[in-house]
Amino acid sequence: MRLFLCEKPSQGRDIAKVLGASRRSNGCLIGPETIVTWCFGHLLETAPPEAYGEQFKSWSLDHLPITPAQWQVEVKPKTAAQFKIIKRLLSEATTVVIATDADREGEMIARELLELCKYRGPVQRLWLSALNETSIRRALSALKSGQETFPLYHSALARSRADWLIGMNLSRLFTLLGRQAGYDGVLSVGRVQTPTLRLVVDRDRAIASFVSVPYWEVEVHLSSMGQPFIASWLPPSLGQDEAGRCLHQTLARQAVQTIIDGCAATVLSLQTEHFREAPPLPFDLSTLQEICSRKLGLGVQETLNIAQALYETHKATTYPRSDCRYLPASMFDEVPAVFDALLKTDPVLRHALASLDRSLRSRAWNDAKVTAHHGIIPTTESANLARMSELERQVYELIRSHYLAQFLPHHEFDRTQVELECGAERLTAVGKQILVPGWKGLLYENTEEDEPNYKSQVLPVLQQGTQCAVDDVELKSMRTAAPKPLTEGDLIKAMKNVAKLVNDPRLKQKLRDTTGIGTEATRASIIKGLIDRGYLLKKKRALMASAAAHTLIEVVPIAVADPGMTAIWEQALDEIEAGRLTLDAFVAKQANWITQLVEHYGSLTLSIPIKAGPTCPMCNASMIKRKGKSGPFWSCSRYPDCKGTAPIKKDTPRP
Known part of the structure; x- marks a missing residue:
């Protein structure tokens, strides 16, 4: 009997339909010489610390580090019934076709079951990119050998075990050290979640420390042959900052008067560049x-x-x-x-x-x-x-x-930059002439932010020496703006493009073409986990780090929270997948690193900078305990201006 092992019931039904396995049975579909069964995602999970010894039930610095010699997995209680069905079917199967999702996690879901149930028969791999009938039939006609995708399993196991070593050991370590310092919450540490949290904490710090600076812009409305356009004043080099902004109001006012008195601006030079923008690629x-x-x-x-x-x-x-x-x-x-x-x-x-x-x-x-x-x-x-x-x-x-x-064709346009002189002042104008709308036309809305109007304006016909009338001059008072809070989309982008945040040039180069923090399959769950744990707070679309998150990032080792470090770990997982690094070597290296961290930090006294309660869900201020008719609760420290409240919950000492 050939057994197809799928990742979830819907996937199993789609494949069974193509195979003609239409007879329903308990937890499977039966066809001629073929049975299709399914998991519900991961049926198994890495065993908790207490599985390796009763002493690990309690949290103690004396028990750290916990590094299993023989790794164990356990059947999830909620999926025990389906596991029994799969175990029985595996004992009867002559061939197994792994039909889980075509990635390393899908490989692990199936392979862990084969290993725990001691299946030793032939293994093939169904590699699907779509679940429509045509794609399934094509994949069935081109089954891969099980050996071809086996390295994906070791890569996923390496990820799982590294996450366990870091999460279990460092969460216990820093929670216990935090309690010694007077912090009564759980400091949950994760191989991917902590560097991700660091990205938001760093953005929050940048916003909090930002000092707005006033600057001035001069917008000049010109016209030539009756066609209007807008130019901008160029401050002299001695009167501008590194971003080219004028920080001296007097200088800007003088420029306005000079331009008004000049009445006309003369074109000094024009430079036109032709651009061809290719259609955007399909999505990842x-x-x-x-x-x-x-x-x-x-x-x-x-x-x-x-x-x-x-x-x-x-x-x-x-x-x-x-x-x-x-x-x-x-x-x-x-x-x-x-x-x-x-x-x-x-x-x-x-x-x-x-x-x-x-x-x-x-x-x-x-x-x-x-x-x-x-x-x-x-x-x-x-x-x-x-x-x-x-x-x-x-x-x-x-x-x-x-x-x-x-x-659709490329989007083609000419961009012209003009330099003008009015009195002793220099002006610049930018124009855009669309030649071929291409993919930005009928079917596709540009995903980039719209350009300012003055950068997409159509300029009149100009040439060197053209005199342009000054129709109006506007002095604009501006202020530098603080960085914006990250949205979930911004955070995903930062996780993927983490190389931009790394200073070490050698590390930056290594990371430039890698996946960054996490994977496509895990980034969403990492962010959701941080929100669920209360480390990230969401206000409309904006993400902000809670007080507990700031505490955690303050006390954990720099390497644990370094986005560059976790991206290197992801690169190591790719090496395992490619067969250039072994699972045992990777896990041993992680266990040795954890041991060194425990030895170093276990004897230190932490200085916890934040001992406050949770952050107010309404205004992000700190909260304090108050007594009410039904007992104590968290209340915003800005009450009565803000009336945010939260229930007091006891943290469960589990990473």
Whole structure:
């Protein structure tokens, strides 16, 4: 009997339908010589510290570090019944086809079960990028050998064990040290969550320490041959800061008067550059989450859930947890089928699809840049838009537009920069002339922030020596603005592009082409976990770190909170996946590092900078304990101006 082991029931039903496994049984679907069964995500979990000794039930510095010699897993209580079904089916199987999600976590979900149930038979791998019938049939005809994807399992195990070593040991270590210093909360430390938290804490610090500085701009309204345009005053080098801003009001006022007195500005020089902007690539998950955060106000987990529903439930788009924005060259042959499916899904597209050039082969079709997955695109199967929620439809349309953009020309424009002189003052004007709207036209809305009007204006015909009339001069009083709080989309982008935040040039170069902090599959859950633990507070779209988060970042070792360090760990996991580093060597190195940290910090006395209660959910101020009719509660320290409250909860001493 050949057993297909899927990651979740919906996936199992889709594969079973193609295999003809239609007879229902307990926890599986049965077909001729084939059975399809499924997990509910991870059925197993790494055993807690007490599984390695009763003494580890209590938290004590004397018990640290905890480094298992033989790692153990346990069946999750909620999924014990399904585990028993899979165990029985594995004992009867002659061949197992792993049909979990095509990534390292999917590999681990299946392989841990095979190992715990002592399955020793042949293993094959079904590698799916979409769950529509055509994609499943194609993948079934090209099954991979189990050995080919086995390194993914070791990579996932390495991630899991490193997370366990750091989370269990350092959470206990710093919580216990915090209690000695008078802090009664839990200081939860994680290999990925702590560096992620550091990004938000650093932004909060930058906002808190920011000092706004006044500066002045002079906007000059000019015209030539009756056509108006706007120019900006260029302060002299001695009167500007490093950003080119004028910090002296007197200097700006003098410039205004000089320009007014001059009555006309003379063109000194013109420089025109031609630009061709290629269509945006199809989405990977991070970019989709970033754009959905900015355009639709969605949280990153919400975006992932919607993308997963479009993939699993609606069969409208391909595998969502992709870290790649490119497409295999072979998929270009499927373009007609995708277009047909899009038209059946949404007949309103008929005119738009007819205007596309299906023969265009954009930069997206590039085998050399395709990883284990390809960009997120529509499938060759039509979908039912009426069954989608409004948000699902909006996300689907974003994915669709990125795909259709591949069949539109480049966006082409000329950008002209003009330098003018008025009296002794220098002015500059920038103009943009769109030559070919291309992909920014009918089907696709630009994902970048709109340019200021004066940078996208159409200039009149100018040449050196042209005299332009001064119609108006405006002195603008401005102030430098503090950095904006991070949104979930901003945080995802920062996690992915962590190399920009690293100063060490050698480390920066190593990180430039890596995935950064976390993976496409885990970043959303990391952010959600930080919010659920109360480390991150969400006010509308903005994220802010709580008082406990600031405490944690103050006391943990720099290396633990360093975004560059965790990205190097992720790089090591890629090395395991590639077979250039062994699981045992990686875990041993992590265990040795943890031992050194425990030895160093275990004898130190921490200075806890914040002993306050939680942060007010309404205004982000600190909270203090007050007594009410029903007992003590947290109240905003700004009461009665702010009436935010929160219940007092006891922290459970568990990382």
